[in-house]
Each structure stands twice: as structure tokens, then as C-alpha cells.
Amino acid sequence: MMKLDDIAALAKVSKTTASRALADSPLVKEETKALIREIAKAHNYKPNTLASAFARKKSGIIGFCLLNKDHPSFGHPFFGPVLDGALEQARKDNYHIILAANKGSDYVFEEPFMQDCIEGVVLSSFAPAKAVQEFKKRGIPQVLINDVLNTENNTFIMDDNYGGAYQLMQHLMKDKGHFRIGFLTDRLSHTSYLLRYFAYIDAHRDAGLPVYSNDKLPLFDLEGGFSLSSDYYLKKYGYDDIPRIGSPMVVVGVKSAAGYEAVKQLIATGDLPSAIFAVSDSLAIGAIHALQDAGLRVPEDVAVVGYDDIISSTAVRPALTTVRVNRKEIGRTAIQELEKLIENPEQETKIIYIKNNLIVRKSS
Amino acid sequence: MMKLDDIAALAKVSKTTASRALADSPLVKEETKALIREIAKAHNYKPNTLASAFARKKSGIIGFCLLNKDHPSFGHPFFGPVLDGALEQARKDNYHIILAANKGSDYVFEEPFMQDCIEGVVLSSFAPAKAVQEFKKRGIPQVLINDVLNTENNTFIMDDNYGGAYQLMQHLMKDKGHFRIGFLTDRLSHTSYLLRYFAYIDAHRDAGLPVYSNDKLPLFDLEGGFSLSSDYYLKKYGYDDIPRIGSPMVVVGVKSAAGYEAVKQLIATGDLPSAIFAVSDSLAIGAIHALQDAGLRVPEDVAVVGYDDIISSTAVRPALTTVRVNRKEIGRTAIQELEKLIENPEQETKIIYIKNNLIVRKSS
DNA sequence: TTGTATGCGTTATCAG
């Protein structure tokens, strides 16, 4: 393997000049540069990346962490596309992406490269404050996806959950004339779902309508045994605690089976809403199946809408009306913001909401 | 930041001894080791990863490439989970995974780390011989997922397509008594689909049954305008060229809409099979929708089976009978094999088939 | 515009 020394020798210049020439420094005469470049090319010279990174103390690597209970899940319909967007952007800006996932509840990321080689890190999924503090302590800039913590001076990227859910509610109420709308959700301790819930409530309030309420439904645990990672949105929307308004159905787990069971329970009460807003497509699909299995028609008897626009939303019949979350855009933006942070680490807290799109299909 | 020098000084030993002690070398007296370790820990010493990698000429990084036409697609229901498995295994064995995706039809991977820092590479999706040669030239061990090329001395990992498809056919023929089974496929130039096709044909042959044939169907281009990346399987199953047996319906594109259109066309011929074997779940879902839209019942009038077991296969009604591809296992195995190759680069060509599972649901 | 000399933090070589 050719090294800089060899190229310099061939060009009869010093290593320094050769180095500069290849970095296109203005300090080197154009002729000299051309010569050196030519020689480098002819001998297929490639700088030793490790040596270069070491000397400059810059690796050009960004860590992408998925924080999960026990195993990585890029197979998840949300994170896969986010990663795609991140990779696309990183590549464009000449950064590498290295992957990491926590083991169990240990959020320290002991892996060597994660310790001291990454120039920044994207924390995806539900980042615990512990992980954030850890990176902050090491002085590694970070961007968080999908959640907002109380930690200071961080950049957060998330879907415009409130806006998307509000649009969906407008569609249901204004376009379709529904005014008894059930709410089916995963635990509200997830910020995304909480915001969708607020939009659900506010849409009623703004329309001067009461929120669908059903005495025969149990009082579900709104937080599902977890607690909010931040009270930022509680404050923002004027609450001290997650308010119980109407009769939200809260399930644990994201699987459609959970939605199925909940709606079965709802049907058993005999007091059906005319529409169900499920906080995720997965739950919505379960809801549709439960309705259909009970002999009810969707959307004629009960309309169902979801959120996310996962692939499965067109596999169900009727195809699901939902909100398309721009996952790739979330990934891209995360990298862009991280790069800004790498350039200039001193920044204020910043929350960026990524626009989404209402997708009206047949289920509403 | 503490460096090795500092630790050595504090322990009143040389850098060398300190280095050895921390690497748990048998050359160092236990007492000395203990002392040095203690000091290192007390001062929260972390070796400089870049310096270490540089000095040892070992980065501990494995490249994971997705070869696609224009953009990364970890959001794909296949590659996301493969990546999860790979990451899990890599982490277990103290390797890092760095991501790469080609730009357009340029398969050279110019990214610095991909050039000379990775110790091995996993090539996923449809690896062109060009990419393989490129890495081979640079002496980087590689494992290929999902395709077998004519290139020599490579390790290939793939789903046991033939076995899975054969099982599915047995299910259709033996368990369900079907003997007129249509075949709906994406272009057969994809090795995976070709193998499923061979199993489809062979199952008929082994049962002494003719393959479903329908004159009114057009003669689709079997390779879909592409050519096979290898004739390995052609030879293995005794063909010179992809044989046209029965009336395979070949669509271009993996979207369910393509399956929908093809089956619509099939219905129009008026000569329906009693079952359809779709080469992917996505196509199968389109098939089910087309059948249902034409007023036909699945599986009573026409049974439909798919392959892959993507999430959507339980979102359709009836839920899809399919073959579950062990994607995570594919990823894990790829990394394990790659590590063997890194240890000992001289190895013979090796093809590993990952076992799959027949999943019988309601569509058959 | 070019070159010299040195540093980067670790590991490896060789001598003790």
C-alpha cells in the first residue's frame, strides 16, 4: 500500500506539500498540486483513514443508537426508514454511521467507538435521561428523536404529532360528520401518544363538542405503569398531570392484538362511538378486525383511523385512513441538526417538528 | 483525558507494562496488573480507540452494505430485521457495524472507512459482481446475503427458499388437496424467486401432477428484463435456461398492486386455479384483494399463499398462510461467518441455507 | 510556496 511518503518521494516534494496538495490547500502552487494528484492517482494512493482520523482527532463517524428494552429493532416500521433517511444525509455530508443498541437497561454504550470516536450521536426511540447525561458528560453532541426530555440544551426531532392528530380529527368531524369518537391508545407516557391525545381533546373543545365517554368502560391506567419522561408538554398544554377526559381506552403493547381485545371490550359495552381514532395503525388494524368479526361494517357502522402509515395500512380492507409520518425526513433532519451541533456545540434547546400528511383512504 | 502514559506514571511502571496489564497479558505479574487496573479504573481511563486501532491495524469494524438502485432501504421488511440480527451478533463479538449504501450504479464505496478500515463486509440485497470484485481486490473478506454469484471462494447466506417453497406446496397439495395451483412471481432473475419456482415445479413432478397451465395468459418475460447473477442453480436443478413450465405469472415490482393487476388479468381469463402460490407476501396480498374485489372468496374459491411472513401478512383478512423467513438468523449467521473469514481468509465457497417455518393461517 | 520537525496514543520489538 502506497503511503504519503511514497507519493511525496515520487513527486520530489515533502510529505507536507503532498499532504496539502491532496487536501487542495491554497498554499500549494497549482502545478505542484496537479503533479502530486496525478502521481497519487496513478499509484492508486488512498490515505490511511485510521491514521488520518487519529492525527486529526476526527473520525467522521456518527453514532446511531436505538434504545430498546432488549434487542435492536431496525426491523420496526418506524426506525428502519428513519435510519434510511439518516444514512442518506450522512453519506451526502461525508459522515459515516455506526450503529449501537443498548443491552438491557444498561445505557452506557461501552463499545470502544461509541466511547471516544464518534463526533455526535443520534438517540432514537425512548431515550432515558441516563443515556443523555452520559453522552453530555463525554461532551458528545446529541440529537434526540421522538421524545422530549427535561434535559437542557438538546436538539429534539419529532413528528408533528399534535398537528397530524388534529388534522385527522378535523377530517373525522368536519368531512365525515362524526361527533362521537372513541380514542384507542398505547400508554400515554409516550410523548407521541400524549400529543395525539391532546389534539383529540382540543379538537373537541374547539368544535364545542363533548368528548365521547362510556361509563361501562374500565378506567384504564393512562400511563400504563410508566411515567412521562418530561412534563414539557403537560405544561405547554396547561395540565399538571395527564388529564382523563372522555373515555380513552389504553392498551399495553403496540401489537394489533391489543387493539383487537380493547375494541372487543368496547363492543361488549353496547355503546359504540361512530368512529375510533387509534393512536397507531397497528392498533387501528386490530380495531377493524374486531369490528368486522362482530359483524360490524367499517366505515359504515364505525369508522376507524390510525396514525403512522405503516405498510400494513394498505393491506387491511378497508384500507386505513391515517397520518403519514415522514420517517426519512426525521432521519435526515436529525443528521443535519447533529452536524450543526458538531460544528458549534453551544446551542439552545431546540425542538423541530416534522410535517406529516393526512392520508384519506377507505376506513373513514 | 487520561492517557496510558499517565496511568503508567501513576503506577510507576512503563507504558509497556501498563498496556500489557490492561490487556491482561500473562507477561505481567498479577499484583502489578491489579494495581494498574485499579489506577486505571480510579481515573476512569479509557484507551483512545483511534490510536489503538491505528497501532494494531485493526478497527473492529464491519461494513454492512445495502446494494440498491438509488437509496438505502433498511425500512424494507426484509433488511431491517437482517440488520437487527447482524447488530446483535456483532455486538456480542465486540465488532462494530458501519453502514454503507451505494449511490446509483456506482458500487465502489468510496467512503473512507469502507476503503481501508473495515475488517470485513456484509453485502446484502443483490450484490453485483463488480462490488464483490472490488472488495476482493482490496483483500476484504465478504459474506453475501440473499444471492449466489459465480464468483469464487465466497460465503453466501440465504433463506432455504427451495425447502420453504416445497413445504408450502406440500401443504397445498397434501393437506388441502389442491392440484391446480397458479404461480405468481416477481422476476425470476432473483435467485430467491427462482428457487421457489423450482420447488413449485418439483413438487408437481414428485406428486406426478401436471403444472397448472392457462393458454389465455400471456407469455410473461420470466427474467423481467434482467439476467441471472449466476447459473449455479440452473445447473444444480438441471437446466440451461430458466424453463417455462406451466403458466407462471411474472410481474415487475414487489408492490402488492402488481399482484393485484396480475390476478385481475388471471380472473379475466375465466380459467382460475384453485390456489395461487405468490412468491412474496406482498404479491399475495394484492392477489387476495383482487380475488375479493371480483366477488371470490379466499380460501373457499381460491386459496392464496405467500412467502416471507412480513408484518402485513396478519393485517389482511384472511390472514396469510406463508413461510416465515428467519431474517434475524440470516443477519446473525452472516456476521458469524464473516468473523470466521476475518480469522482465516482462506476458505472455500460456502453456501449456508437458513431454515424457515411454514406458517399456516386462514388463506389456505 | 515549500520543507523540517514533531506530535498523536497505542502497540510491538527487542533487550535486559
Added chain:
DNA sequence: CTGATAACGCATACAA
């Protein structure tokens, strides 16, 4: 068992 010293390949402060 331990230590002095030399790489490793590149980048850069400083000198010319």
C-alpha cells in the same frame, strides 16, 4: 517479568 524505544501514517506549527 519489565522497560526503553521504535514504529504506525498523517497533520501541522514553525521555519525558511
